[in-house]
Amino acid sequence: MPEIPDLEGYRAYFNRRLPGARVSRAMVTIPIVVRMPKEQFAEALAGETFGEVRRQGKYLLFPFQSGRLMVIHAMLTGRFQYCDPAAKRRARTVFLLALDNGVELRYFDQRLMGKVYLARDEGELPAAVPRWAEMGPDVMSPELTEERFLERLKKYRGQIKNVLTKEQCVAGIGNAYADELLWEAGIHPYRKRVELSDEALGALYGAVRSVMDWATAIVRERMEAEGLPDDHYRDHLRVHRKGGEGCPRCGSRISEITAGQRITNFCRKCQG
Ligand SMILES: [Zn+2]
Numbered sequence: 001m002p003e004i005p006d007l008e009g010y011r012a013y014f015n016r017r018l019p020g021a022r023v024s025r026a027m028v029t030i031p032i033v034v035r036m037p038k039e040q041f042a043e044a045l046a047g048e049t050f051g052e053v054r055r056q057g058k059y060l061l062f063p064f065q066s067g068r069l070m071v072i073h074a075m076l077t078g079r080f081q082y083c084d085p086a087a088k089r090r091a092r093t094v095f096l097l098a099l100d101n102g103v104e105l106r107y108f109d110q111r112l113m114g115k116v117y118l119a120r121d122e123g124e125l126p127a128a129v130p131r132w133a134e135m136g137p138d139v140m141s142p143e144l145t146e147e148r149f150l151e152r153l154k155k156y157r158g159q160i161k162n163v164l165t166k167e168q169c170v171a172g173i174g175n176a177y178a179d180e181l182l183w184e185a186g187i188h189p190y191r192k193r194v195e196l197s198d199e200a201l202g203a204l205y206g207a208v209r210s211v212m213d214w215a216t217a218i219v220r221e222r223m224e225a226e227g228l229p230d231d232h233y234r235d236h237l238r239v240h241r242k243g244g245e246g247c248p249r250c251g252s253r254i255s256e257i258t259a260g261q262r263i264t265n266f267c268r269k270c271q272g
Contacts, residue, residue: 001058001074001075001076001174001175001176002058002074002078002174002232003058003172003173003174003176003177003232004055004139004140004172004173004177004212004215004216005177005212005215005216005218005219006219006232006233007055007058007060007172008055008212008216008219008220009216009219009220009222009223010053010060010080010223010228011053011054011055011060012220012223012224013082013220013223013224013228014053014062014082015052015053016224017082017101017103018050018053018062018099018105019050019051019052019053020049020050021049021050021099021100021101021103022047022048022049022050022099022100023045023046023047023048023049023050023097023098023099023100024046024047024098024099024100025042025046025097025098026041026042026044026045026046026095026096026097026098027042027095027096027098028041028042028094028095029093029094029095029096030092030093030094030095030109030112032112033094033095033107033109033112033114033115033116034094034095034116035115035116035117036117036118041095041116041118044068044118045064045070045097045118048064048065048066048068049064049065049066050062050063050064050065051063051064051065055138055172056135056138056171057135057136057138057167057171057172058073058074058167058171058172058174059071059072059073059129060072060074067120067121067122068118068119068120068121069118069119069121069122069125070116070117070118071116071117071118071119071125071128071129072107072114072115072116072117073114073115074107074109074114075109075111075113075114075115076111076113076114077109077110077111077113077114078107078108078109078113078114079107079108079109079228079229079230079231080105080106080107080108080228081093081104081105081106081107081108081228082103082104082105082106082228083103083104083106084102084103084104085098085102085103085104087104089106089108090106090108090230091108091110092108092109092110092112093106093107093108094107094108094109094112094114094116095107095116117129131167134167134168135167135168135171136152136166136167136168136169136170136171137152137170137171138170138171138172139170139171139172139173139208139212140172140208140209140212144170146202146205146206149170149201149205149208150198150201150202150205152169152170153169153170153193153201153204154193155169156169156193157192157193157194158192158193159189159190159191159192159193160182160187160188160189160190160191160192160193160196160204161178161179161182161189161190161264163193164178164181164182164204165178173208175240175262175263175264176234176237176240176241177211177212177215177240179237179239179240179264179265179266180211180215180237180238180239180240181204181207181208181211182204182207182266182271183238183239183249183266183267183270183271184207184210184211184238185200185203185204185206185207186203186270186271186272187200187203187204187271188266188268188271188272189264189266189271190264215236215237218233218236219233239254239265239266239267240263240265241263241265242254242265243255243256243263243265244256247267247269247270249267249270250267250269250270252267252268252269252270254266254267255267255268
């Protein structure tokens with residue numbers, strides 16, 4: 001699933017290319033992902049001019065100069081192509097926007113679990129995007145101070161990894177980076193939030209900011225150098241999907257537990 005560093009990578013990549021570009025033609029090729037009739041989507045976007053792309057939690061927002069917004073939640077397998085119109089279409093391409101700069105913006109989604117919405121303006125977002133209104137503050141928002149972060153987390157008592165990845169608590173943290181943040185802060189993923197001191201939660205806040213900033217810089221640089229990836233960059237991560245390897249901090253073997261579809265990795269020695 002794209003997480004904050006991946007989405008921030010897209011944001012930076014698109015903001016160097018999209019603002020000012022006009023959509024000359026929009027086409028939906030797989031309607032199920034686009035949450036409105038495909039003709040309506042195509043008609044609404046034709047003639048729109050892109051503004052600055054934003055991110056809110058795990059959503060990418062593409063505002064247009066008219067005030068309208070396209071909102072995308074890429075779920076597990078949603079990816080983008082920004083390419084020559086002659087370039088081969090990826091399997092499961094969901095929509096294409098032909099731009100007046102001669103380039104095509106495409107969205108493809110192997111498992112078709114992503115969701116694409118349109119809102120007439122900012123005010124319509126809560127009505128146009130299900131669960132938008134219940135979403136907690138973006139975990140990287142400048143308004144989310146350490147004090148407010150602690151307040152948010154204290155609404156939930158369960159296992160800290162589940163709390164961190166709960167969008168209603170704070171938005172933007174997914175399974176992979178939750179493992180990274182908890183490793184950075186030295187907190188066991190199955191510890192209950194109620195068992196953690198304010199000091200530990202404060203360390204977690206610091207870890208959120210430092211890990212996301214560090215990873216975002218890596219992802220941005222790679223996207224700019226290599227073009228948009230077919231899969232998300234995960235090789236810079238220290239513990240997630242590194243089960244059995246040595247912990248970069250203490251050298252102990254990294255543990256791996258799979259529950260449901262979720263893999264959790266952590267170091268039993270560093271994360272007491
Ligand atoms: Zn360790």
